[in-house]
Amino acid sequence: MDLTQTTAANFPVLRLATPEELDAVAIAEVSAGRSLRLEQDLLDRVSLRRREVLELLTDGDPVYGVNTGMGAASEVRLDVVAQSRHQNNLMLGRAVGSAPWLTDPETRAVLAVRLRTFLTGDAGVSEHLCVRLVELLAADMLPAIPRTRIGAAGEIIPLAHLGGALTGSGEFLVDGAAVDAVDVLSAAGMEPYSLETKEGVALIEGIPVTTALAILRANDARLLAAQVVALTAAEVCLVGASRDPFDPALARADVELGTVLGAIRQLAGDDPHPRTLQSPLSVRVLGAAVAQLLRSIDAVEAAVERALNGVTDSPAYLDGRFIGTAGFDGFDLAAALDGLRLSMIHVAETSAARVHRLLDEKFTGLPRQLSGQPGLHAGMVAVHKRTVGVVHELVAVARPSSLGAIETSFGQEDVQSFSSEAAEACHHAATGLRDVLACELLTVIQGVRLSERPLTAVDPRLRTLVEDASDLLPDGTDDRAFGRDITVLNDLLASGWGRWAATDGLSTPGR
Template sequence: MIELGRRPLTVADVVAVARDGGAVTLAPEALARVRDSRAVVDRAVREERVIYGVTTGFGELKDRRIPAADVRRLQLNLLRSHAAGVGPAAPRDVVRAMLLLRAASLAHGRSGVRPEVIEALLALLERDVTPVVPLQGSVGASGDLAPLAHLAAVLTGEGEAELGGRRMPAALALRGAGLQPLALEAKEGLALINGTQFSTALAVLALADARRVWEAAVAAAALSTEVLLGTFQPAREDVQRLRPYPGALAAARRLRAYAADSALVESHADCGRVQDAYSLRCAPQVLGASWDAFAHVEAQLTIELDAVNDNPLVFAERDEVVSAGLFHAQPVALAADYLKIAVAEVASLAERRIDRLVDHRVSGLPPVLAADPGLESGYMLAQYTAAALVSENKSLAHPASVDSIPTGAGVEDHVSMAPIAGRHARRVVENAARVVALELLCACRALEFRRPLTAGRGSELLYGAVRRVSPAPEGDRPLSEPCEAVARWVLSRAPEALAEEVLAS
């Protein structure tokens, strides 16, 4: 059980709630903070203070005063007008992560909402009501306004949601889940949409998947090096200690563990080859750099998971409401951009090893890994598909955060484009998973041609895991479904579990 307000959220917490239905509640100490901040807002409304988004309009309409009698209507109008997202709906796990993260931010007690608002968000998680949130329409500046407006509208019984796998009007979904629509009070609509939760949800889930892809890619690199009769001397610990980046050390340790007791490596101990291609020899450096990038991204996102990103902010201890810019998603945008660049490089290196595996001139294996080359084309198209995915990743890896188009009549004159960075990061990770899957298929096929020699203990475990998902082929067959099946394995918990087993052996 995750208690919001008791400790900071972690990436693992977000994954547990978004994908595994982890339970969440509001800690008693957080409840007290939320009530104190709400009292400040109620008092400000009674005293008719001028507070942005409470007794004024929004954005370029910030100087329009709103009578006390209209403050509730103002909040509902805000959700209706800002639900301007377009395009396909966000995946279920992203929306569930959004619900968790918005509730966590509000639980800090700096937003002035009633506890009922947070409880309503958590009720959607508990009853598995998933708001329909379009993927496009946010620039990641004054919060992820459009996506969060679609999410928040469902609390009021408006918009659309999914319940039991069916898409329906939000009012029906709430009724089917035994929930009542929420009537918003002053500031609550604004507090629900001023935040980075859409961008952050995309980035956090992409990071979790990227770590799985990385583990699978290191394992694939080890097996490919073995079947290509490469050397593991560059992965020696004493070598890597001379340039001790944490990621390089982690990658090299895994490469050594997978190849331990490899008959393939022993078979060419005195072959006289001087050095291998960079895609083999420099694997600790390239893959390690991505590991280090992930560590930086996680450090940034961990701050965001425990952050307040609302506006205006309520300081109950001073009876004060302050306008600021904590909603600006630039830290998330830069982190997501860095993430997708790091993942794109993992896939780029894997594609180069695929090319060597299917090229008999450098591999010493049958051409295109075919049992009957000429009559069969074997794994020829694996490299074509990998090349297409890697090329697409190069376009997606262009930093979204370097762009800014002013909004809000020039008041919002710099925006982060974090949602675009987050969406692209997710796509880059999915593409990379497929490239690594193709390398695994090729490397496993190559190992079958190297029999009766055996690979390292860890690599044989890897081979068994892949072949349980995709059996060895008999002649030519379409690669699409095997690739997708192994890519699902790559994006599962299995590569991390395998790495733990191999490192512990």
């Protein structure tokens, strides 16, 4: 499924009868515009759980964040007056974020994951809050949620912004700008939502932001993996490289490697008389690099499943009692996202190296630097320099985001997972890899234009794919402002170019 080309009109309304139906694939569809509807039986189950929670709260026992303060102030008991203000008030002092904000698709995914966790009943929120989240999605009213500078255990900072938009103290995004929530709600004919008992603390618990972003980052990475496969197959055909490194026999006991090698071999075909006996290492290791990328994607998706199905609320209502948890700790997701980021950076390194190799006439048999007139025209040499700059930047910030605990809240929060930051760093790596691939695609197009045998031994679909990209650029091989070409190709890659160019193991999002 290519979610880059979808709109709300492409999807039927998803009618939810169980929380599990709002899975990773459905959340990705909601991010792309799909609408939700909560079936009455599901709402009745949420309502029943809500009544159980309210009944249990009448016994007067301390319940964290409900009739007590939060964090280091949890020993402070709140009187009835304070409790009546507490849930809405939780959205105020914790809303310390600012721009840059999550994008519209990212914010829609966050709302969907927040809804999913509420529908399980662990948080004990009312059906009214669940319905309000669905209404926001239907109206495309999206809270302004900060995407970075989040240094808390869990996600209290971004979630306080989400809750503030609901209650009227925060902001919504309108055409990319943050607008006062009261004005937006009024224009939509809505009143600010008044959070009821336990609903405020429920809103700021858990890891819905990182979970949502992890779903989208994994889908991004699957598309990038397919694009790397397509580009490598085109390069192998362009220069007449040996197919030996992509022989399926090399994938013994390695499912992911077999998937990648099979996809490349299917696209590149056979060449009994390769021009070169042994290609540079950046070509030969591509199969292993993309196989590791697939394993990293699988790790993120497995962490997402645990987050969607596990207990992330605190205190959670389970087995008729409230249980304090550490379910808001996102280290599982953060560590998986860090692994995905490193895998993407490694693929970017190999891509930049292949661009360099394509400038060498000894390897390609094409004009030096892929210049139509060496000396007068520089060809692709500066394009390669851009890839070097991107890779250097990615490597320079490659420290794991999931490490670096700093004590806060008077020691009450003495570790953090920085999971939202890990998701942001992963997004940065995906953007960088896409930029390198745009440069690589431009280099391939230049090589095809200079070649006397343009992709003759290749799957015709791949030849069409390269030709379609080439048609978007100015004619000829003379020097021009190639940065403009790279921008065009970046947009093309982001729109889904090459998604079909691999088997389902690479290209299926939200698997």
